[in-house]
Amino acid sequence: MGREGKLPVLTEPVETRLPQGHGQDATRLRITEIFFSIQGESTHAGLPCAMVRLTGCNLRCVWCDTEYSFHGGQTVTVEEILARLAQYPTKRVELTGGEPLLQKGLPVLAQRLLELGYTVLCETSGERDLDLLPAGVKRIMDLKAPGSGELEQNRWDNLDKLRPGDEVKFVLADRIDFDWMVQVVRTHHLTDKVVVLAAPVQGQLPPRTLAEWILESGLDLRLNLQLHKLLWGDTPGH
Numbered sequence: 001m002g003r004e005g006k007l008p009v010l011t012e013p014v015e016t017r018l019p020q021g022h023g024q025d026a027t028r029l030r031i032t033e034i035f036f037s038i039q040g041e042s043t044h045a046g047l048p049c050a051m052v053r054l055t056g057c058n059l060r061c062v063w064c065d066t067e068y069s070f071h072g073g074q075t076v077t078v079e080e081i082l083a084r085l086a087q088y089p090t091k092r093v094e095l096t097g098g099e100p101l102l103q104k105g106l107p108v109l110a111q112r113l114l115e116l117g118y119t120v121l122c123e124t125s126g127e128r129d130l131d132l133l134p135a136g137v138k139r140i141m142d143l144k145a146p147g148s149g150e151l152e153q154n155r156w157d158n159l160d161k162l163r164p165g166d167e168v169k170f171v172l173a174d175r176i177d178f179d180w181m182v183q184v185v186r187t188h189h190l191t192d193k194v195v196v197l198a199a200p201v202q203g204q205l206p207p208r209t210l211a212e213w214i215l216e217s218g219l220d221l222r223l224n225l226q227l228h229k230l231l232w233g234d235t236p237g238h
Ligand code: SF4
Pocket: 001, 002, 003, 057, 058, 059, 060, 061, 063, 064, 065, 066, 067, 097, 098, 099, 125
């Protein structure tokens, strides 16, 4: 998943967003980067975490700041990824993108990581079926607010598949997005089921404004800031 930023992406026709046959090989994955960092978001923020960023996304959120993961990357086997991760002093890993669930090898990789004793987080746009992932993976699912430009892509039946340990994240550009989120959270009783993260679009919605709206709302929302950006800015690889 992209980390929200301030630069809008260029509109790109849907048919050219992914190369033909993207993600169809269950033994190999297209990877943009693998690195070891401090987890910047979710309830796991602040903890050391290995990150595997998969290449390719079928959405184009206007505030996405991981456009560099849309194209390119390297094709590597599941075993090669595991070997890379074994070099890091952590048993916590996040699978992200792009959209990781577009690749058939992702559930295979997730299962292997679980068997090796990793805590496995997976960030997904919410457009793919959550149940593609094996049980045991902590799923951090976006719900796309109107300001993303991808509101129509939300897969609402995913809300019935949420379980303890999962998290739902809203990236919010303005008050319209916030009010939409409040309505969704109340309608689906989301805070009774999972942690709900509210994140401001960087450079567009001041974090303090969002904090004040959260307090006014009376909802048990978690303000989600991007710790990795405080530490390293927008540099890829962190
Ligand atoms: S779903 Fe795709 S376009 Fe949207 S933020 Fe994530 S990576 Fe970027």
